[in-house]
Amino acid sequence: MKRVLLLGNCHFTIARFRKELVCKLVEIGYDVWISFPNFSQGEKESGEEAAKRFNCNFIEFRLDRRNANPLKEIGTYRECKRILKTVKPDYVFTYTIKPNIYGGMAANSLNIPFAMNVTGLGSGFNKKVLSKLLFSLMEKNMKRAEKVFFQNNKDLTTFLDRGYKGDNCVLIPGSGVNLEEYRELPYPKETAKKEILYLARIMKEKGIAEYLKLAEQFADDPNIVFHICGDLEEDYREIIDEYALKNVIIYHGTVENVQEYLEKVCVVIHPSYYNEGISNSLLEAAASARPIITTDHPGCRDVVVEGVSGFLFEKKNAKDLIDKFQKFMNLEWDRREQMGLEGRKFVASKFDRNIVVNEYLTCLEEKWESERA
Structure with missing residues (x-):
């Protein structure tokens, strides 16, 4: 049984916006692990509770999402490495900037294949000095990743314009939206506030x-x-x-x-x-x-x-x-x-979320096929 880890910066990133992927992976026979910080954005559900709901496993990611001190971020890299050594996944999906950078670095150091998800460039890329470091770290990891998923063409073009070749880049429609969960709601009455x-x-x-x-x-x-x-x-x-x-x-x-x-x-x-x-x-x-x-x-x-x-x-x-x-x-x-x-x-x-889930499944299937070849 292949083991897959999803590493993110908060509960919503994995348990809300990737729950369909997690459930689908479990359904088709993967040993699925999810990892993110507990209670970092005011959510009421713990990672352990989310994992129980999805019939998968959880390991907490001890992450300071707002820290921008590069020296302190050495601890984030070590934390990612601890998680990977504990879980021993066959494949890792990373989401958002810090998991992409430090999770990708840790996966590469342990020879674990991984895919990065650029869910936006965040506020750090607006800061002149910090952005140079972030671009450098991102590009190094992107070259090592099996796939790099981008959510909008502007972000993808930003890296291509900097000289990144983009051979492993895939443009997906964001995180998608679950059209069964978010159904058409009746519009409020004309007389209402x-x-x-x-x-x-x-x-x-x-x-x-x-x-x-x-x-x-x-x-x-x-x-x-x-x-x-x-x-x-x-x-x-x-x-x-x-x-x-x-x-x-x-x-x-x-x-x-x-x-x-x-x-x-x-x-x-x-x-x-x-x-x-x-x-x-x-x-x-x-x-x-x-x-x-x-x-x-x-x-x-x-x-x-x-x-x-x-x-x-x-x-x-x-x-x-x-x-x-x-x-x-x-x-x-x-x-x-x-x-x-x-x-x-x-x-x-x-923006049907099934489109996004299928892209991830194809990514995994291509990897296992290449190993069998």
Whole structure:
């Protein structure tokens, strides 16, 4: 029985966005292990509980996701090596920057084949000095990897433009979305209050400041309610508490059942200029037949058909966001409902999670076939 390890930076990365892959691997006979930090983003389920639910195995990844000190990251490399020596996998899938870099390095040092998943370049690639180091480490590992999966063409092109050959690169439609789990939801009644949703980590690059300016602009309208769901970065705790106290927004914290909130809202707003792969929040919103207002930014614009399933606005531009929101609110109720239906149709045709799962299975099959040859 072949043993496969999925290594990620948090519970959501593996237990939420790759659960279909885990279950499929278990179903066809793999010995599956998952590894990520426990309780790093406010989730209620432990890795052990997730593994029990998936009928696989869990080993905790002791990781400081926000540390940027290269000397301290030696410990992350050693932790990845500890995990691999304990699990002894035949193949490793790594997800997000740190697992890609340090998990890839550890796998290479132990002669274990691995595939990297570039789920976006994150904020580190925006910092001049740090980005040089990150590009160097990523490119070294990419050359050693069996496959490198990219979620959007912009990220892939970034590496190709730097001279990477790309022979082992595969472009996939993000993490995909489970169309059975995220079904078309009935659109809220025309007479209902207009509920608006921000569904993302609360951090600068996710556009929280622009969303708060939008909410403030319409704070005096009793028929519009602005909701925020997501993991709270410490920098914003006082600000979010202040806006909640003034009844400008309602903050729900990290939520497990996203559909419960999507069901109530008439539009999802994602003001991100973070280096996304493909935004999972937008995929889930669109699959649930909710219109989208998001930035004209890689990983966000890919999920929207402009003017058909939602609107795009200029990143970091709160005025443009307010204008596009007003434009959306001025539409007739049935036009807004139709936007949601068009969004569902679009992601169903291009972002079905089964497409992504099949790419991973093909990756494994090609590896075992090459070993038999």
